[in-house]
Amino acid sequence: MAERDVSPWRRFLALPNESRTKTILVAFLVSAICGAFVSLATVYLRPIQTANRAAEEQARIEALVQGIPGMAGILAQSGGVLSTVVIDLASGRVADGIAPDALENALADPGNWTPLDPAEDLAGLGHRPDFVQVFLLRSADEVSLILLPLSGQGYGGRIDAILALRGDTNTIAGLTITQHSETPGLGGRIDEASWQASFPGTELRDAAGEMRFRVAGGPASGVHEVDGITGATRTGRGVTQMVRFWLGPNGYGPFLQAIERGEF
Template identity: 80%
Template sequence: MAARNWNPWLRLLALPNESRAKTVLVAFLVSAVCAALVSGATVALRPIQTANRAAEEQARIAALVEGIPGMATLLEQSGGALSTVVINLRNGRAAADVTPATLDAALSDPGNWTALDAGQDLAGLGQRPDYAQVFLLRDGDSVSLVLLPLSGQGYGGRMDAILALRGDMNTIAGIAVTQHSETPGLGARIEETSWQASFPGTELRDDGGEMRFRVARGPASGVHEVDGITGATRTGRGVTQMVRFWLGPDGYGPLLDAIDRGEF
């Protein structure tokens, strides 16, 4: 009598092709190998995807900065280098243990988000990340320009933008809307350069420190207003609330105060 083969792989191969056990095992092995390959590809491609996202963000920032009157000259005079830092929004300081490279991982932790109550949630976010990446231009020891990512709810859904502030932390240097879901021909005009051109020079607060910024219902009538968009009142209100939230105490307010005091 032939000796029994105890090699499980050879025993599997010896089974007839119509064997149910062989079919199930082969299907399982193929699925396992495919899953391993997909997981490996995901891990291998993650740095490339991260780099692509970073490149896209830098391109949007470069376009915003280039569109600010006089900014190209200022960048050239200062060496043209924007620095980046992750801010702990709870205290307005540089994060001690989160970097731009680890920011996505940090924000995947629900513990690094703060729930907002109805009185706080001007931008309609529901919750706010505890960390945000900002971009700074320095003139000697002082900050001459800061670029701040914003997000909020418009009429059609979420809006994302980057707002640039001058060194006084009160005067808008420019804005770039990077994502939105607003109605074409109406609210979608927030992405048009002609509308965004009304932002530079707008002041956020009055002399008493009260937040006064808003999108007007029509043409701007004061230094704290930008032009409204006809037929897109709710979009304009969303932009107003987005800016007011992020430049307020629950957003970048502590950071702006620290910069204004020369402590950053």
């Protein structure tokens, strides 16, 4: 009499293929093995996927910033890794729950704008957004360059600009005008590279921390001044007030203080 095979595995294999038990167990084993392979692949590929997403985000940010006239050269000189963040102007910290791609929808809500008292509204805006997207260039884990959107009123209407500020939060690396309605040949010269070339190296505040930046009435006479434009006094005053407002307590002041504390 043949010895009975007591091996569960052999007994399982000996079952007919039509057996419901065998079909269910085979399906379970195949699913378990496939699930294990998928889990292993996910664990292995996660760092690669994360790196790819980071590279795509970096490329998107760089393309956005380098599309701003004059910024590509400033970035090339500074080096580092560029990132972007939406900040809450009142606190100077990262805006809670508002990503860059959601900023437009957030600012469509009138409740996300702050009315400005005439005495503090140096830039003539009437109200300012509560949240702004800024760009940071990092080198050796430190912020080396800060790109800040600015807006204000000139002689002919609204002026929009991007100010590049060194990591010391006091030295201007450059400024580019992105939109204006100033008089051609006069105030309209603010979009000329020759005038914007006087901004790099200009300091915003003196040793006591007092805001001293200004567009001069003529050639700059100190480290806190940039050249004025002949016949465009009101345009120059508008740029002066725009920079002073946005770099002050009602603009990026709290954010710049957070950078100085090493919170970014």
